[in-house]
Amino acid sequence: MQYFQLNIFVVLFTIVVSALAAVYPAENVAEASEFRPKRDHGQGVTGPVHTYVKTDKHANFKWGVKHHVGHHYAGRR
Numbered sequence: 001m002q003y004f005q006l007n008i009f010v011v012l013f014t015i016v017v018s019a020l021a022a023v024y025p026a027e028n029v030a031e032a033s034e035f036r037p038k039r040d041h042g043q044g045v046t047g048p049v050h051t052y053v054k055t056d057k058h059a060n061f062k063w064g065v066k067h068h069v070g071h072h073y074a075g076r077r
Helices: 002-023 027-035
Strands: 049-055 060-069
Touching: none
Parallel strands: none
Antiparallel strands: 049 060
Protein backbone atom coordinates (compact mmCIF):
# COMPACT_ATOMS: atom_id res chain seq x y z
CA MET A 1 0.00 0.00 0.00
CA GLN A 2 2.83 2.35 0.82
CA TYR A 3 4.51 1.75 -2.56
CA PHE A 4 1.24 2.52 -4.32
CA GLN A 5 0.95 5.90 -2.57
CA LEU A 6 4.58 6.68 -3.41
CA ASN A 7 4.01 5.85 -7.08
CA ILE A 8 0.93 8.08 -7.21
CA PHE A 9 2.91 10.91 -5.61
CA VAL A 10 5.73 10.53 -8.14
CA VAL A 11 3.30 10.52 -11.08
CA LEU A 12 1.41 13.57 -9.82
CA PHE A 13 4.64 15.43 -9.10
CA THR A 14 5.87 14.71 -12.63
CA ILE A 15 2.62 15.98 -14.13
CA VAL A 16 2.69 19.18 -12.07
CA VAL A 17 6.32 19.91 -12.88
CA SER A 18 5.81 19.36 -16.61
CA ALA A 19 2.68 21.56 -16.58
CA LEU A 20 4.54 24.36 -14.79
CA ALA A 21 7.39 24.11 -17.28
CA ALA A 22 4.93 24.63 -20.12
CA VAL A 23 3.26 27.60 -18.38
CA TYR A 24 6.46 29.37 -17.26
CA PRO A 25 9.09 29.08 -20.01
CA ALA A 26 12.62 30.25 -19.40
CA GLU A 27 12.75 34.02 -19.84
CA ASN A 28 16.25 34.33 -21.22
CA VAL A 29 16.01 31.71 -23.94
CA ALA A 30 14.35 34.00 -26.50
CA GLU A 31 16.47 36.99 -25.53
CA ALA A 32 19.71 35.05 -25.82
CA SER A 33 18.91 33.85 -29.33
CA GLU A 34 17.96 37.36 -30.50
CA PHE A 35 21.14 39.01 -29.22
CA ARG A 36 24.25 38.28 -31.21
CA PRO A 37 27.26 40.59 -31.06
CA LYS A 38 28.76 41.73 -34.33
CA ARG A 39 32.21 40.27 -34.70
CA ASP A 40 33.58 42.22 -37.58
CA HIS A 41 37.10 43.44 -38.14
CA GLY A 42 38.66 45.88 -40.50
CA GLN A 43 39.85 45.04 -43.96
CA GLY A 44 43.29 43.57 -44.16
CA VAL A 45 45.43 41.00 -45.85
CA THR A 46 46.99 38.23 -43.85
CA GLY A 47 49.95 36.31 -45.05
CA PRO A 48 50.49 32.58 -45.01
CA VAL A 49 50.98 30.98 -41.63
CA HIS A 50 52.66 27.59 -41.39
CA THR A 51 52.83 25.36 -38.35
CA TYR A 52 55.63 22.94 -37.73
CA VAL A 53 56.70 20.28 -35.26
CA LYS A 54 60.30 19.36 -34.73
CA THR A 55 62.23 17.19 -32.32
CA ASP A 56 65.61 17.54 -30.71
CA LYS A 57 68.16 14.76 -30.18
CA HIS A 58 66.40 13.67 -26.97
CA ALA A 59 63.06 13.24 -28.81
CA ASN A 60 61.43 16.28 -27.20
CA PHE A 61 58.77 17.83 -29.39
CA LYS A 62 58.63 21.53 -30.20
CA TRP A 63 55.60 23.07 -31.89
CA GLY A 64 55.83 26.40 -33.61
CA VAL A 65 54.29 28.81 -36.07
CA LYS A 66 56.05 30.61 -38.89
CA HIS A 67 54.58 33.83 -40.23
CA HIS A 68 55.80 34.73 -43.68
CA VAL A 69 55.61 38.51 -43.77
CA GLY A 70 56.81 40.63 -46.62
CA HIS A 71 55.89 43.69 -48.59
CA HIS A 72 53.21 41.73 -50.42
CA TYR A 73 51.31 41.04 -47.15
CA ALA A 74 52.05 44.33 -45.37
CA GLY A 75 49.08 46.22 -46.79
CA ARG A 76 48.78 49.95 -47.36
CA ARG A 77 49.43 52.48 -44.63
